[in-house]
Amino acid sequence: MKKLFALLMVGGMMSCASQNDSLKTTIQEDAQIPQIKEMGLNLIASGFNAGDGYAEVWIRDFNTFITQSAKVIDHDEIKTNLLNFFYLQEEDGNIADGFITVRPGYDSTYYKKGTLKPELAYHKNTVETDQETSLVQAVYNYVKATNDKSILQEKVDGVTVLKRMEQSMDFLMKERFDQKYQLLWGATTADWGDVQPEHDWGVALDESSHLTIDIYDNAMFVIALNNMIELGDASIDLQRWKKVKEDITANVAKYLWDDKNQKYIPHIYLTKSPFPADFNExxxxxxxxxxVAIQAGFLTREQIKVSLDKMIQNVKESGAPSIGLTLYPVYPEGYFKNTGMHPYGYQNGGDWTWFGARMISALIENGYEKEAWESAQPMFDRVLKNKGFYEWYTRDNQPTGSGMFRGSAGVLLDVIDAFNEYAEQ
Known part of the structure; x- marks a missing residue:
């Protein structure tokens, strides 16, 4: 009996190894990958703004293609654009969403001129709580991609970048930290989005905003803290930040993870929900x-598989093209005043490679290479079909938004790098 069991185990291991070898061969021989890689690097080499629909260099976007930028753009140029965010950092430590170079006719009611760099103007969508965390992650990704640690000691108005990174984390603890739940808060948005339901545009906090806690903001925070701790030295309070990271991680599991349904709760409202009382969000x-929670290390390998299965089921039920589907079920018509947030529009059920590819990278990192490869195919296919990296896709897989969205290219090239690394093992 023991001998039979041993033979079965050996057979199973050989079968698994054979499947892995087959997948590695498939990856190595795939004709799409070199084409997509060349297209993506050409796009990323052409600039730092988010895409052809955006004038600004946005930090939440820049963070997701800076690793790839380091392959095709002079590192000093990348560093200059990163440092601009620190030159525009305000006294309380907060970080701008994006900046432009001041030119005749710029909108001075929307943008603020930089004090340290008056040739730059910046603005912030205050419904978000991810600008500071995106910048810390971007610095980390820059250092890892270039091995240029000198940026950490670069002084901006007499303060090192490393210390300014800590000041940005302090801003979140002072201005965006809820004492009851011991988690970060922001305005109500759809998942990682930057549009709240109470306004026709919806990017600025005001008296009608509904404050809430969600998984995205807190997962981004923990990733940023992990990054800052790894890069840090005695000039910042490393022990404090290790404790904050541990507490946030524990409180995410305590308050945001729905163990019964094996998913994250969309929102914990600090006052009340903006949606009808009979709506089961x-x-x-x-x-x-x-x-992003998986990237932060919040879920076990088994929970990751359950999450993937739910995403695949959601794609099937919704008719969406890929697991880049932002959320499901979608918010009903009229729940957001911004008309672009209709069901299956924009961040309310649009399909975004920008986030779907992060899930694929997380799958590869956690040993689900086969599932990752299958999930990547719709994203690979549509890049070649549409000859570009679009911002998002409709439910019938039609490209929309910015036609040269560098965030989509960046995360998809990260996926390709991960597949190639796996195939070469």
Whole structure:
């Protein structure tokens, strides 16, 4: 009996090894990958703004293609654009969303001129709580991609970048930290989005905003803290930040993870919900926030598989093209005043490679290479079909938004790098 069991075990291991070898061969021989890689690097080499629909260099976007930028753009140029965010950092430590170079006719009611760099103007979508965490992650990704640690000791108005990174984390603890739940808060948005439901545009906090806690903001925070701790030295309070990271991680599990339904709760409202009382928001699964939570190390390997299975089922039920589907079920018509947030529009059920590819990277990192490869195919296919990296896709897989969206290219090239590394093992 023992001999039979041993033979079965050996047979199973050989079968698994054979499947891995087959997948590695498939990856190595795939004709799409070199084409997509060349297209993506050409796009990223052409600039730092988010895409052809955006004038600004946005930090939440820049963070997701800076690793690839380091392959095709002079590192000093990348560093200059990163440092601009620190030159525009305000006294309380907060970080801008994006900046432009001041030119005749710029909108001075929307943008603020930099004090340290008056040739730059900046603005911030205050419904978000991810600008500071995105910048810390971007610095980390820059250092890892270039091995240029000198940026950490670069002084901006007499203060090192490393210390300014800590000041940005302090801003979140002072201005965006809820004492009851011991987690970060922001305005109500759809998953990782930057549009709240109470306004026709919806990017600025005001008296009508509904404050809430969600998984995306807190997962981004923990990733940033991990990054800052790894880069840090005695000039910052490393022990304090290790404790904050541990507490946030524990409180995410305590308050945001719905163990019964094996998913994250969309929102914990600090006062009340902006949606009708009979609306069961917890039926919704946030795909993007879940992917970032996996990147933050919040879920076990088994929970990751359950999450993936739910995403695949959501794609099947919704008719969406890929697991880049932002969320499902979608918010009903009229729940957001911004008309672009209609069901399956924009961040309310649009399909975004920008976040779906992060889930694929997380799958590869956690040993689900086969599932990752299958999930990547719709994203690979549409790049070649549409000859570009679009911002997002409709439910019938039609490209929309910015036609040269560098965030989509960056995360998809990260996926390709991960597949190639796996195939070469």
């Amino acid at each position: 917890n039926e919704i699964m946030y795909h993007g926030g879940t992917a």
